[in-house]
Amino acid sequence: MHTEKNPGSSYIAGGTNLVDLMKKNVTAPQRLIDITPLPLKEVTQANGMVKIGALVPNSDLAANDIIRKNYPLLSLALEAGASAQLRNMATVGGNMLQRTRCSYFYDTTMPCNKRQPGTGCGALKGINRMHAIFGASEQCIAVHPSDMCVALAALEAKVELQGPSGTRSIPFSQFHRLPENNPALDNTLRAGELITAVTLPAPAFTKNVYYLKVRDRASYAFALVSAAVALKMDNNIIREARIAMGGVAHKPWRLTAIESFLEGKDANETIFAQASAMATQGARAYEHNKFKLKLAPATLEEALHKASEGIQL
Ligand SMILES: Cc1cc2nc3c(=O)[nH]c(=O)nc-3n(C[C@H](O)[C@H](O)[C@H](O)COP(=O)(O)OP(=O)(O)OC[C@H]3O[C@@H](n4cnc5c(N)ncnc54)[C@H](O)[C@@H]3O)c2cc1C
Incomplete structure (x- = not known):
């Protein structure tokens, strides 16, 4: 991010992205402002x-x-x-x-x-x-x-x-x-x-959560598609749901229509399949990423299933 007084200046924190971009000449700030002592x-x-x-x-x-x-x-x-x-x-x-x-x-x-x-x-x-x-x-x-x-x-x-x-x-x-x-x-x-x-906000999703990341390697690789699922469950009924996906848009992609669909429903495989089928509503693929139209719902379905089982970290 360029700073106000010095448009050619950039804050630097861990440097793990900014330094790479400088090495590749993608960006060339005149000054770096180390914010790590803050x-x-x-x-x-x-x-x-x-x-x-x-x-x-x-x-x-x-x-x-x-x-x-x-x-x-x-x-x-x-x-x-x-x-x-x-x-x-x-x-x-x-x-x-x-x-x-x-x-x-x-x-x-x-x-x-x-x-x-x-x-x-x-x-x-x-x-x-x-x-x-x-x-x-x-x-x-x-x-x-x-x-x-x-x-x-x-x-x-x-x-x-x-x-x-x-x-x-x-x-x-x-x-x-x-x-x-x-x-x-x-x-x-x-x-x-x-x-x-x-x-x-105050914690509401402490048990029935899951983050599923599908990538080309098990480590050190960015998401092809990922799904963050948080459910608030009462016995087996989903009272609240929060869902976002990664690797699919220019920003983390919230799926609020699916959240609403899930609320009040029984947590079972039929409901998860119906919910996941909604995951590509409004999607548009390009020549080489058409597989994401299948991968996104499949990732979400598995993440919903895992979240419903609950986790203990
Ligand atoms: C090989 C590799 C694999 C990676 N894989 C993943 C991955 O799988 N998933 C993932 O999420 N990330 C991944 N990353 C990215 C990594 O998470 C980011 O590089 C890191 O989070 C950036 O943080 P940083 O503190 O090093 O930022 P910096 O490189 O220091 O800064 C990045 C940008 O943020 C600005 N900035 C930093 N802090 C502030 C602040 N407080 N206020 C305003 N501006 C600020 C800087 O000016 C700069 O523009 C990967 C990186 C590499 C190199």
């Missing part, structure tokens, strides 16, 4: 809510007792991301702001409206196996690569921001954006703003 490394609980500092490393967050007990979905999603070494360096704020893994974005010899507006989208008619099936535009079909953010979207987190004109708090769903006709913008962060924290 006191944003705590996970605190007050009035039932939890506040996670933007500089908490992904590994510490996944292992945190408050998180494992109250928000196990978040631990599962974090543990599915990257590798142990990367999770030790990667921070909450950096994870939210990591750029897409679209190969046309990383390859400076190729057109990419996200990297260089106006040059076109190489992926649209190119190798688009990893790309979006929801919310894409003719300008960009890239996906947001984070696992953590899929869980935070399902858990209805809020993002705490501090900028030149003060502080503000926005729902997680309003942080990342769809590409529309300005894919260079991944999110709604304003110039100079710093993510200071993420807050989670």
Whole structure:
């Protein structure tokens, strides 16, 4: 993120994405502002809510007792991301702001409206196996690569921001954006703003949760499709459901129609199959990612099944 006073400056946290982008010449900030000395490394609980500092490393967050007990979905999603070494360096704020893994974005010899507006989208008619099936535009079909953010979207987190004109708090769903006709913008962060924290509402989904990530390798690979499922169950009846998917859109993709469908229903395989069949409503695939139209419902169905069984971290 470029800062307000110095448009050529960028904050740096763990550096695991920004340094890669600099090495590949995708970005070239004139100055880096190391934010790691800032006191944003705590996970605190007050009035039932939890506040996670933007500089908490992904590994510490996944292992945190408050998180494992109250928000196990978040631990599962974090543990599915990257590798142990990367999770030790990667921070909450950096994870939210990591750029897409679209190969046309990383390859400076190729057109990419996200990297260089106006040059076109190489992926649209190119190798688009990893790309979006929801919310894409003719300008960009890239996906947001984070696992953590899929869980935070399902858990209805809020993002705490501090900028030149003060502080503000926005729902997680309003942080990342769809590409529309300005894919260079991944999110709604304003110039100079710093993510200071993420807050989670009082814990409501402590047992019947699951994060299922389907990828090409068991570790160190981004999601082809992932599903974060959180159910509040009363005997075998689903009282509330929260569902988000990763690897399918430019932002974590909430499936609110399926959440509504599930509420009040018995948790059984027939209901899960019916719910999952709704997962590709409004989807559009491209030449190489048509398999996602089958993979997305299958992933969701399995995640619903696993969540209904319950977990204990
Ligand atoms: C090989 C590899 C595999 C990976 N696999 C996965 C995976 O499977 N799943 C997954 O989710 N991620 C994966 N990642 C991505 C990894 O999670 C991110 O690189 C990491 O989370 C970024 O965090 P960071 O602190 O290192 O960010 P940095 O690289 O330091 O910063 C990233 C961006 O965020 C900005 N920034 C950082 N903190 C703040 C803040 N507080 N406020 C405002 N701006 C800020 C920086 O300016 C920069 O633009 C992988 C990365 C690699 C290299």
